[in-house]
Amino acid sequence: METVVDASTSEEANGSAVEKKPTVVFVLGGPGSGKGTQCAYIVEHFGFSHFSAGDLLRAEMNSGSENGLMIRSMINEGKIVPSQVTVNLLQQAMEESGNDKFLIDGFPRNEENRAAFEADTGIEPAFVLFFDCPKEEMERRILNRNQGREDDNIETARKRFKVFLESSLPVVEYYESIGKLQKIDAARAIEEVFESVKTVFASINEKED
Numbered sequence: 001m002e003t004v005v006d007a008s009t010s011e012e013a014n015g016s017a018v019e020k021k022p023t024v025v026f027v028l029g030g031p032g033s034g035k036g037t038q039c040a041y042i043v044e045h046f047g048f049s050h051f052s053a054g055d056l057l058r059a060e061m062n063s064g065s066e067n068g069l070m071i072r073s074m075i076n077e078g079k080i081v082p083s084q085v086t087v088n089l090l091q092q093a094m095e096e097s098g099n100d101k102f103l104i105d106g107f108p109r110n111e112e113n114r115a116a117f118e119a120d121t122g123i124e125p126a127f128v129l130f131f132d133c134p135k136e137e138m139e140r141r142i143l144n145r146n147q148g149r150e151d152d153n154i155e156t157a158r159k160r161f162k163v164f165l166e167s168s169l170p171v172v173e174y175y176e177s178i179g180k181l182q183k184i185d186a187a188r189a190i191e192e193v194f195e196s197v198k199t200v201f202a203s204i205n206e207k208e209d
């Protein structure tokens with residue numbers, strides 16, 4: 001007869017080899033508030049991997065995947081793509097990165113996004129950055145962005161602002177209510193905004209080099 005399970009295997013199974021959960025910071029703010037811009041600086045200074053939910057969805061849309069057409073029509077209407085699609089893309093990107101510190105930008109954009117991520121990954125954010133910016137300034141930035149995005153036109157931008165107010169702000173308020181929100185005045189020059197961002201991250205862990 002085969003030997004029974006040995007001691008080392010059962011030790012792993014009962015938790016001695018449990019992995020540490022990754023650190024996740026969600027980066028929220030209205031369309032054009034400067035999330036992507038600030039994330040690039042955070043990556044340089046603090047060693048996080050940055051994933052923009054919008055960028056991952058655009059890549060998926062252009063990859064010829066079966067969800068491509070659905071994603072394009074949602075994005076062009078400023079609507080939020082079903083959470084399962086976005087959470088799967090984020091999970092895959094995190095797994096492939098090999099890192100354990102993630103900035104997730106433009107997510108969660110509604111309560112369904114928030115709940116799906118938590119249910120599927122078991123991860124809660126360490127904290128949530130919120131870039132607070134007046135609508136007029138966000139509108140100016142979007143219309144000057146020049147990245148060739150189909151949704152950066154005035155008509156879609158207005159739909160995105162409406163979705164932000166109705167669906168995304170309640171998530172921001174939720175994180176505020178549990179004491180996890182770090183609100184930053186984003187209506188200043190890029191360098192000034194980053195000074196405030198640095199203060200928040202410096203208290204966590206400075207990149208060692």
Ligand SMILES: Nc1ncnc2c1ncn2[C@@H]1O[C@H](COP(=O)(O)OP(=O)(O)O)[C@@H](O)[C@H]1O
Pocket residue numbers: 029030031032033034035036037038141142144145146186187188189190191193
């Ligand atoms: N503090 C700022 N002041 C002026 N323009 C900014 C600032 N931050 C970002 N921008 C510009 O505004 C546009 C939107 O910024 P982006 O980082 O793409 O925002 P988001 O990811 O929140 O939509 C970009 O063209 C960017 O260069």
Ligand SMILES: Nc1ccn([C@@H]2O[C@H](COP(=O)(O)OP(=O)(O)O)[C@@H](O)[C@H]2O)c(=O)n1
Pocket residue numbers: 029030031032033035036052053054055057074075076078079080081082086105106107108109113151160
């Ligand atoms: N969590 C998310 C993030 C983006 N999106 C879609 O992608 C679009 C662009 O998101 P984005 O984060 O790149 O846009 P910005 O806030 O950077 O301007 C959104 O308007 C949504 O249509 C989504 O459906 N779900």
Ligand SMILES: [Mg+2]
Pocket residue numbers: 035036052054106
């Ligand atoms: Mg962005």
